[in-house]
Structures are given as structure tokens and as C-alpha cells.
Amino acid sequence: MIKIAKRQYHVQSGESITVSVQATGTVHLVNSDLDGLDGGPLTADESLTFKVTNQTRTLTLLFTFSNNSGGEYEVTIKGDQGGEDTDTVDQGSFGIPATSAEYRFQL
Amino acid sequence: MKSKVISALLIFVFIVPGGIAFGQEPQSELSVAQLEAIIEKMEAVDRDPATTPEVRKHNSQFLKEARERLHKLKGNVSSLQQYLTNFKAVLTPAQVQQVEAAIRNLQRDSSKTSTAITRDAESNGNLSATVTEPVIETNSGPAAAAVSNSTTADGPALASPAVATAQPSLPVSASAALMRTTPASVNVPVQDFPDPQDCTAYAASPASFSLYEKYVCDLIQRTQSNKATPGNKLIELDGPQGFNLVVILMAQKLRSTFLVDAEETRVDKQVGGASSNAGSTSLVIKGGTPAILGLAVENGALEREIDGTTLTFRGNPVGLIDALRNKGFISSFEDDSPSTRLLRKTSFAFSFDTSRGDEPGVFTARKQQLSSVSGRIEFINKRDPRHKSYRTDWENFLATNAQAFLGALVQFKGVLSEVVPGTGVGAIPAQFRYKDQALQDWLVRTDAAIAGAAPGNVETVMKAQLAKLPIDELSEATIASLTNVARQFGVFIEGRQRILDRVAKGTIATFEYTNKREVTAPDTSNFMGIYETAFGKNVDFTFNGALTLFNKLPSGPNAKRLRDFQFAGQLDFPFGDVNGAGQFVLSASGKYERLMQFASPDTGAVLPDAEGDIAIGQVKLMIPIKGLGIRLPLSLTFANRTELIKEKEVRGNFGLTFDLDTLFAKFKPF
Numbered sequence: 199m200i201k202i203a204k205r206q207y208h209v210q211s212g213e214s215i216t217v218s219v220q221a222t223g224t225v226h227l228v229n230s231d232l233d234g235l236d237g238g239p240l241t242a243d244e245s246l247t248f249k250v251t252n253q254t255r256t257l258t259l260l261f262t263f264s265n266n267s268g269g270e271y272e273v274t275i276k277g278d279q280g281g282e283d284t285d286t287v288d289q290g291s292f293g294i295p296a297t298s299a300e301y302r303f304q305l
Numbered sequence: 306m307k308s309k310v311i312s313a314l315l316i317f318v319f320i321v322p323g324g325i326a327f328g329q330e331p332q333s334e335l336s337v338a339q340l341e342a343i344i345e346k347m348e349a350v351d352r353d354p355a356t357t358p359e360v361r362k363h364n365s366q367f368l369k370e371a372r373e374r375l376h377k378l379k380g381n382v383s384s385l386q387q388y389l390t391n392f393k394a395v396l397t398p399a400q401v402q403q404v405e406a407a408i409r410n411l412q413r414d415s416s417k418t419s420t421a422i423t424r425d426a427e428s429n430g431n432l433s434a435t436v437t438e439p440v441i442e443t444n445s446g447p448a449a450a451a452v453s454n455s456t457t458a459d460g461p462a463l464a465s466p467a468v469a470t471a472q473p474s475l476p477v478s479a480s481a482a483l484m485r486t487t488p489a490s491v492n493v494p495v496q497d498f499p500d501p502q503d504c505t506a507y508a509a510s511p512a513s514f515s516l517y518e519k520y521v522c523d524l525i526q527r528t529q530s531n532k533a534t535p536g537n538k539l540i541e542l543d544g545p546q547g548f549n550l551v552v553i554l555m556a557q558k559l560r561s562t563f564l565v566d567a568e569e570t571r572v573d574k575q576v577g578g579a580s581s582n583a584g585s586t587s588l589v590i591k592g593g594t595p596a597i598l599g600l601a602v603e604n605g606a607l608e609r610e611i612d613g614t615t616l617t618f619r620g621n622p623v624g625l626i627d628a629l630r631n632k633g634f635i636s637s638f639e640d641d642s643p644s645t646r647l648l649r650k651t652s653f654a655f656s657f658d659t660s661r662g663d664e665p666g667v668f669t670a671r672k673q674q675l676s677s678v679s680g681r682i683e684f685i686n687k688r689d690p691r692h693k694s695y696r697t698d699w700e701n702f703l704a705t706n707a708q709a710f711l712g713a714l715v716q717f718k719g720v721l722s723e724v725v726p727g728t729g730v731g732a733i734p735a736q737f738r739y740k741d742q743a744l745q746d747w748l749v750r751t752d753a754a755i756a757g758a759a760p761g762n763v764e765t766v767m768k769a770q771l772a773k774l775p776i777d778e779l780s781e782a783t784i785a786s787l788t789n790v791a792r793q794f795g796v797f798i799e800g801r802q803r804i805l806d807r808v809a810k811g812t813i814a815t816f817e818y819t820n821k822r823e824v825t826a827p828d829t830s831n832f833m834g835i836y837e838t839a840f841g842k843n844v845d846f847t848f849n850g851a852l853t854l855f856n857k858l859p860s861g862p863n864a865k866r867l868r869d870f871q872f873a874g875q876l877d878f879p880f881g882d883v884n885g886a887g888q889f890v891l892s893a894s895g896k897y898e899r900l901m902q903f904a905s906p907d908t909g910a911v912l913p914d915a916e917g918d919i920a921i922g923q924v925k926l927m928i929p930i931k932g933l934g935i936r937l938p939l940s941l942t943f944a945n946r947t948e949l950i951k952e953k954e955v956r957g958n959f960g961l962t963f964d965l966d967t968l969f970a971k972f973k974p975f
Binding site: 297 | 511548690708
């Protein structure tokens with residue numbers, strides 16, 4: 199897995215991607231959606247693993263903040279062919295309750 | 306009348322420099338370049354911080370209409386040009402001429418619509434004038450203007466280099482013409498969506514910010530951050546900024562109350578000093594503490610007969626250390642290690658009685674004025690959303706409300722935006738764009754405006770751009786999907802808030818130790834338990850139980866170490882409009898104290914035979930001063946006696962409290 203832009207990765211066909219999220223300053227409240235077809239809550243002690251075979255895959259994560267300030271999520275993305283990236287999604291300074299980010303894995 | 310004056314002013318601004326008078330007949334067409342020049346000038350007016358809200362409102366409307374015209378003009382012309390490019394080789398010369406004529410005719414039609422409509426001054430409150438033809442005036446004078454208006458034998462020329470490089474005085478009557486582009490736009494009221502508040506005001510008054518305003522400010526902050534980081538795209542549709550724009554679209558288009566109304570405030574912070582301090586207006590001590598430093602200056606007297614001024618500094622060690630490290634208020638909460646969490650449960654306070662010392666009445670912060678030192682630890686805090694009591698609630702929320710919202714969001718983004726695929730092989734990233742052309746055009750213009758803005762002007766520019774979001778040009782499919790995602794977002798917000806409401810009613814149990822330093826009388830140690838909970842819709846209940854010991858056994862017959870014990874309770878009823886004057890808090894409290902032996906006023910004298918029961922009741926109104934982090938407490942206290950005098954007493958107090966969290970954040974918000 200090679201990072202080609204912010205939240206965008208070039209992966210090998212058949213490569214397995216593992217995504218995990220750590221929360222700071224908030225209850226761990228993360229939901230996932232993979233290609234609009236699959237998804238569910240992603241808890242602190244589990245990771246999400248999927249394969250990229252013959253088409254681009256898009257993972258959308260919804261980050262909910264339980265507090266009015268200071269929440270932050272660190273998303274760690276690893277490919278089983280090598281390569282790792284982290285993306286930090288913070289709450290900013292204005293007490294937003296939630297935000298989202300899309301991660302693209304293309305061949 | 307006012308709007309007429311404003312409109313007239315706009316017309317004057319745009320027309321006079323061009324030297325054009327009303328009443329002329331239209332003679333030529335507005336070209337793409339001319340329209341772009343109009344838009345550029347209007348955008349400059351819009352960006353100008355000196356532009357008044359009234360002028361901005363009208364200018365925004367005109368600008369919107371200008372863009373609509375330009376968009377339509379460009380779309381029609383470009384589609385025909387594209388057709389001509391694709392098929393020129395196979396078309397006959399006559400067919401080519403026919404398409405070229407159609408292009409010119411379209412341009413003519415577009416301009417004609419701009420000159421034909423006269424607005425009804427009475428029904429719309431704006432001007433009524435016969436629209437004249439725009440003239441581009443260059444530095445070269447009328448000759449150049451003539452060039453810009455030149456036409457070919459078949460009609461008006463497309464934008465020529467001369468026109469494109471001209472510095473047009475604002476197209477003139479075109480600005481008036483733009484107001485009346487189509488009959489439909491005439492009947493559409495001027496967009497009255499409230500301007501978002503100044504983002505720097507958030508720190509001082511977060512509760513007055515609606516969700517919409519929070520997302521606007523978040524978008525601005527992230528855009529500022531991207532602008533400051535070379536290589537970053539200014540607006541990333543695939544990240545939090547894209548989410549911000551979805552919420553902003555929801556708010557502007559659908560105006561749901563959950564997005565545009567402000568939220569409630571919390572009432573559990575103790576800023577003032579303890580009731581035993583001279584001049585305190587607090588009969589009951591509350592469980593929460595300010596995160597960084599609360600400075601309370603309270604005037605008047607409560608339990609003692611001596612009037613004085615007590616300054617109390619109450620703080621959290623983590624917050625204070627972070628502040629000293631010059632960390633921003635918000636980022637100071639980022640460290641979440643177990644030791645830091647433990648430290649966050651603690652707080653300290655120093656109280657200074659300014660009536661003491663060499664300079665009575667002057668705060669010197671010398672040891673003589675230090676009247677008490679206290680430490681506090683929270684051992685139960687169910688007002689933390691991370692408390693295990695709420696785990697199941699959060700899990701259910703994630704599985705239902707949050708997941709449904711995410712599904713709707715993904716679906717909406719599929720309708721709203723599209724991806725221009727990249728390739729992994731060439732490391733070419735995908736590009737994101739809006740499907741709605743008007744929205745995409747807005748994004749491109751916004752990106753350019755932000756890129757050209759000074760870093761300190763990003764907020765102004767972004768807000769000006771958000772006021773121009775083409776919400777009336779969204780496709781039916783986009784609106785339907787937006788409505789769906791807004792509904793799910795409403796359920797999501799409600800579900801989250803329901804849990805947070807439970808959290809807000811959670812129990813706080815705190816232990817506090819206070820070492821009270823007397824002038825000549827024996828120093829005392831006070832041990833207090835504080836219990837706080839909530840019930841009903843928004844009623845907060847606080848209970849204190851305490852006992853006080855002399856640090857040294859006093860001299861005299863029958864002297865005991867136990868000075869007193871006491872119980873107190875308080876009910877807080879918040880009320881008022883957080884969007885208006887702010888939220889008031891009405892409190893009713895009562896206190897019972899058993900004084901075991903002599904009393905010791907600050908004069909240092911010891912009053913024997915003071916033992917007995919003291920009952921005190923108090924009604925207090927906390928008046929907020931919005932945006933300044935200052936609250937004004939007014940209280941009325943009834944007592945059967947005081948520690949020093951065994952007579953009934955009724956006393957009124959007033960004070961002033963500052964929450965430095967608010968003030969600190971105001972000056973260093975990020």
C-alpha cells in the first residue's frame with residue numbers, strides 16, 4: 199500500500215487492508231461504511247479488514263464526539279503488502295458533534 | 306424606504322463610474338467577459354469588510370443573479386461550441402453558419418432578458434427603473450468602449466481580448482438589470498438566512514452558537530489550516546470539510562431548527578469562593594470546577610458581619626500547566642493519559658482576603674492576605690460521557706442512529722458529488738467534484754477566493770462565499786437526498802443529545818479540604834463532601850456536608866477541636882434565552898450549622914458562648930453578561946443569627962464572577 203494523496207492509497211490487487219481507530223478525549227464512537235454496501239460500528243478494540251481485488255474501494259468513517267471539545271481520532275491504515283499511514287481527525291475548536299472522512303484504495 | 310436607498314446606492318456605485326444614465330435603449334449585449342467583470346466587482350464589494358450588511362444582502366442577490374446568467378450563458382454557448390467542434394468536419398458550411406448564428410442569438414437572448422424586466426418597486430421594495438445598456442469603459446476612453454461593444458455583421462462579437470483586459474466600470478445598469486433576470490427571481494425574497502456569528506465569539510459564548518454556525522466556523526478553521534500548509538487542497542470534499550458543507554447545505558436549504566437553534570449551557574461550575582469566605586455569595590459549594598483558572602472576586606458579606614473582598618483562584622493543575630506551556634485552550638485537553646485523567650479530577654483554590662495585610666482593600670497577593678487554601682478531588686463523576694454507565698447507551702446509538710445517518714450520508718454524497726478516478730500506477734489521486742454544476746462552479750470560485758485571500762481574511766471570504774451557495778439551483782435528486790440525510794442527521798443529533806442529557810444529570814461526588822488561615826484566631830481545617838445530581842428537565846441539586854476542626858486545640862475551659870458541622874442544599878433552575886441575553890440561573894438554598902463553641906471573627910478576638918444552631922436560607926439570581934465570561938450574582942439571605950450575633954438578619958449581596966476559561970479562550974481560541 200502506497201499513499202498517493204491524503205486519504206488515498208495505491209494498493210496491489212488482492213492486498214488486504216486493515217483499519218483501526220483510536221480515540222482521545224471522547225468516547226470511542228466510530229461507524230464505518232464500505233462502498234455503501236457494508237459497515238457497522240467500529241469499536242476501540244477491533245479493526246476492520248477488507249481486500250481490494252479488482253476495483254477501487256471506498257471506506258467512509260463517521261466520527262462522533264461525545265464531548266464539546268477536545269475529541270480526536272487517529273485512524274491507522276495498514277496494507278498486508280507493506281505500507282502504513284495514520285490520519286488524524288479532530289473535533290476542531292467549535293464543538294461539532296460529528297464529522298466524516300473517506301478513504302480510497304485504488305489499484 | 307431603507308432598501309430603496311440601499312438599492313439606489315448600489316446602482317449609483319455601479320452606474321456612475323460608467324457614465325451611463327437610465328432611460329437609454331439597449332443597444333448591445335453583455336459578453337461573458339463583461340459578466341465576469343460584473344461578478345468580480347460585486348465579489349469585491351461582498352468581500353470588503355466595510356460593506357454594510359444591508360448593502361451586502363442586496364449585492365449578494367444581484368451577484369447570485371449575475372452568476373445564474375453567466376452560468377446559463379456559458380453552458381449554452383459552450384454546448385453549441387462543443388457541438389461545432391465535434392461536427393464541423395461533417396457539417397456543410399451553411400450548417401456551420403447556422404450553429405454559429407445560434408450561438409450569437411443565444412448570447413443576444415441572454416442579454417435581452419436582462420434588459421427587459423422592470424421590477425415593481427412597491428411589491429419588492431426596490432427600485433423601479435428602465436434598464437439601460439452596459440458600456441465597458443477602458444482607460445483608453447470612449448474609443449475602447451466602442452471596441453468592446455463592437456459587433457460583427459452577424460451579431461455581437463464574443464469576448465475579445467480588448468474586452469477581457471478592460472477594466473470595466475461596473476456594468477452600469479447591468480447591475481440593475483441583473484436584479485430582474487427572470488420573473489421567477491423577482492418573486493423570490495432576498496435570502497434572509499442569518500449571517501453566522503463571528504467565530505472568535507465562540508469561546509466566550511459557545512452555547513449561543515447553533516450547529517450551523519459551529520460547522521461554518523469549523524469549515525473556516527480547517528480551510529485556514531489547509532491554506533497554511535503548502536501542498537494541501539484548500540477545500541477537501543472527501544474529508545471533514547466535505548461533511549461541513551453537507552451540514553451547511555442542509556441548514557441553508559432546509560433550515561431545520563435543530564441546525565439553526567443554539568443549545569443549552571451547563572450550570573455545575575463553581576467559580577466563586579466558599580461560603581465561609583468574607584463576602585461570598587455562594588451558600589453551597591458546587592461540584593464542577595473551571596478547567597484552567599477561575600478568578601472570582603466577590604463583594605459583600607454572608608455569614609460574617611465583616612464586609613470584605615475575597616479573591617478566589619481556583620484551578621485545575623493540568624489546565625494550568627498547559628496554559629503555562631502556552632498551549633491553546635482546546636489543545637490543552639488532548640493529553641488523555643491515565644495520570645492526566647487523574648489529575649483532571651483534582652483542583653486547587655487560593656483565597657485572598659484583601660481586607661487583610663498592610664494595605665487593606667488592595668490586593669497584594671501577600672501571605673497576610675491568603676485566607677484559605679483548598680484542594681479537591683472528584684471520586685465520582687457521572688457527568689463524563691466516558692463513564693461506564695453510558696456504555697450501553699452509546700453502543701445502541703452507534704448501531705442505530707449513527708449507522709443509519711452514515712448510510713444516508715454515503716448515499717447523499719453519491720448523489721451530490723462524483724469522483725474523477727485516479728490511477729494507482731501513476732500515483733494519480735482521484736479528484737472530487739460536485740455533480741450539480743452550479744455547486745461545482747461555486748466550489749471553484751470559493752477555492753479561488755480563498756486562495757487569493759490574506760490568511761487573516763479567510764473567515765470573511767468564506768462567509769461571503771457561503772452566503773452565495775446556490776441552494777436554489779440544486780437538482781431535484783439532490784434536494785430529495787439532502788432531505789433524507791438531514792432527517793437522519795436530526796435523529797442522530799437527537800440520539801446523541803439524549804445521552805448527553807442523561808450525562809448532564811449524572812452524579813458528581815467530590816471531597817474538598819480547606820485550610821482556613823485566620824489572622825489571630827486558631828487556623829481551621831474544613832472537610833467537606835459535595836454531592837451533586839439532577840432531576841426533572843433541568844434542575845440541579847447540590848448537597849454539602851462538612852465539619853471544621855481547629856488545627857490546634859484552643860486554650861480555655863471546655864475547649865474542643867471540633868469547631869462546627871454543617872449541612873447545606875441547593876436547587877438550581879436555569880432559565881432564559883441562551884440566544885438572547887443569555888441563560889439566567891435562579892437558585893434556592895438552605896444551610897444548617899451547629900457551632901460547637903466560641904466564634905472567632907477576623908479581628909482575632911474570641912467570642913465565648915457563641916455555640917448554637919444557625920439556619921440560613923438564600924435566594925440567588927445569576928445574571929449572565931453574554932460573551933464576556935462574566936456573571937453577576939444577586940442574592941438575598943435570611944438567617945436566624947450569625948456566628949457572631951445571636952439576632953435575626955436579612956442581607957442582600959451582589960458580586961461579579963469571571964470564568965477565565967472563557968476569557969482565555971477568547972484571546973487564544975485555537
